[in-house]
Amino acid sequence: RIAYVNGDFLPLEEARVSVLDRGFLFADGIYEVSAVLEGKLVDNESHLIRLERSVGEIQLAMPETRERIEEIQKELIARNSLVEGVVYLQVTRGAADRDFAFPKGVKPSLVMFTQEKNIVASPAAQKGIAVKTLPDIRWARRDIKSVALLAQVLAKQAAVEAGCQEAWMIEDGEITEGGSSTVFIVTKDDVVVTRPNSNAILPGCTRKALLALAEERQIRIEERAFSVDEALAAKEAFITSASSFLQPVVTIDGKQVADGKPGPLATRLREIYIDFAR
Ligand code: PDD
Numbered sequence: 001r002i003a004y005v006n007g008d009f010l011p012l013e014e015a016r017v018s019v020l021d022r023g024f025l026f027a028d029g030i031y032e033v034s035a036v037l038e039g040k041l042v043d044n045e046s047h048l049i050r051l052e053r054s055v056g057e058i059q060l061a062m063p064e065t066r067e068r069i070e071e072i073q074k075e076l077i078a079r080n081s082l083v084e085g086v087v088y089l090q091v092t093r094g095a096a097d098r099d100f101a102f103p104k105g106v107k108p109s110l111v112m113f114t115q116e117k118n119i120v121a122s123p124a125a126q127k128g129i130a131v132k133t134l135p136d137i138r139w140a141r142r143d144i145k146s147v148a149l150l151a152q153v154l155a156k157q158a159a160v161e162a163g164c165q166e167a168w169m170i171e172d173g174e175i176t177e178g179g180s181s182t183v184f185i186v187t188k189d190d191v192v193v194t195r196p197n198s199n200a201i202l203p204g205c206t207r208k209a210l211l212a213l214a215e216e217r218q219i220r221i222e223e224r225a226f227s228v229d230e231a232l233a234a235k236e237a238f239i240t241s242a243s244s245f246l247q248p249v250v251t252i253d254g255k256q257v258a259d260g261k262p263g264p265l266a267t268r269l270r271e272i273y274i275d276f277a278r
Pocket residue numbers: 033177178179180181182202203204205206207240241242243
């Protein structure tokens with residue numbers, strides 16, 4: 001595999017950043033994950049716009065223009081002959097002696113690599129996934145796609161230990177989002193409900209595209225927060241993310257959602273999103 005590090009394409013095992021990199025020392029950095037389907041980036045502009053916003057929110061300049069970043073992503077896909085999977089990219093404040101405040105005259109680092117993944121032919125998407133709920137212990141700026149992911153690492157590990165595939169994080173009695181996904185339910189009268197964007201969640205690119213696709217098809221949408229009880233009483237539940245598109249949720253803390261099978265609207269929306277991604 002070939003990775004990209006600050007201007008160079010290198011074999012992954014030779015790709016290195018400094019131990020003084022602030023991404024490593026302080027999680028002082030931003031990341032993005034874009035899907036690749038049939039060798040092509042999916043909805044990448046959305047990811048680059050969000051990257052630009054995230055880096056701005058931590059007072060960092062874009063390391064390269066959006067156009068140049070996309071060129072590098074495409075070159076990496078080509079060099080890795082990646083057909084289906086993800087491109088990961090990370091921007092950090094760079095390497096400098098350890099001091100909390102921003103170092104002067106330091107260049108941000110830009111790192112990218114690819115990972116193969118079957119997103120379309122995914123058993124999880126066919127069967128649906130199990131989720132575990134946990135308290136949301138993260139900071140107050142979850143709209144920034146920061147590399148500080150320890151809360152999600154712990155939540156998703158607890159989910160895996162409980163035999164689940166995703167963690168749902170709860171705050172003030174309501175679900176904020178998944179460990180690495182946006183959460184949706186479908187009400188008894190076929191309204192797709194998802195939490196509105198705010199500092200409490202990451203504004204999902206998949207969420208945005210899916211809501212637009214649903215609206216074009218006159219599917220009813222409501223943006224509001226909801227509780228675990230409401231999700232358990234819902235007709236359907238599902239999650240979205242760049243690396244999974246849409247996955248139906250069939251159990252929450254071991255309790256079935258409806259009949260415990262992927263719902264019709266989730267299945268239809270997944271097909272609609274796959275067509276869009278192609
Ligand atoms: N995660 N919420 C959180 C906390 C996320 O980490 C992600 C994405 C999403 C969905 O956003 P999008 O649709 O733009 O991927 C929501 C990526 C895939 C990851 O960390 O691997």
